Amino acid sequence: MDDAVHLRSTVCLLGRFPALAGLDLVVARGETLLVRGANGAGKTTLLRALAGLVPVVEGRAEVLGCDLRRDRRRVRPRVGLLGHGPALYDELSVADNLRFWARAGRARPADLGAAMARFGLDGRLRDVLVARLSAGQRRRAALAVLVARTPELWLLDEPHAGLDAAGRDVLDELVREVTAAGATVVLASHELERAAGLATRSVTLAGGRIVDDGSRWPDALAGPRRQEPVHVA
DSSP: OOOOEEEEEEEEEEEEEEEEEEEEEEEEHHOOOOOOOOOOOOOEEEEEEETOOOOEEEEEEEETTTTTTHHHHGGGGGGGOOSSSSSOOOTTTTHHHHHHHHHHTTTTHHHHHHHHHHTTSSSGGGGGGGGGGGGHHHHHHHHHHHHOOOOEEEEEESSSTTTOOOHHOOOOOOOHHHHHTEEEEEEEOOOOOHHTTTTEEEEEETTTTEESSSEEEEEEEEGSSSSSOOOOO
16 A cells, blocks of 8 residues: 555544544555644644544544554554643653653654754753653654654644744654655644745645645745655655
């Protein structure tokens, strides 16, 4: 199967509210997809559903060949989600958090040092409790966890938020590297000019559905792209 993501008439509920309301989306392996939309459009729910954290109640939903309706837990070790919160343990140090998630995500211990070094966490910060980190340092630690886990599908929710200029540049370089190596990236962002420079195509959500398949890029957001947009099924 060449698709990293295949959704057809996919419905996800938050309570009784259809946060995804019959959504159709295909993402090929190696793509970087920018998901646009206003607050409440369904962007975060989409990313969490792809991570196997929100149940799909109707329609087809396959991620990396795993059927999310049958067993959404199977996909979790192969997916990395950077959400609004850092998903780190406050009472553990940066290094201990990476070691924990490395075991949970089957990462190689040898990758931990490189991951921390990439985000400037290999010096005095490696032994600092996460509770004592700044918001930007927490964001760097969360990204280091993803680097160590080397997921096949990267799900990034407002990934540049909280990072300084240097951290944003490191993140952009990372996105380009992992997709060049064959991973797939789906990112939701309001920072459209920056995110569009990373994406191979974009889609726009509204009301839990795709209302623009990205076949037309606004000139102001065109930015450098590695390939022409691909039609969303």
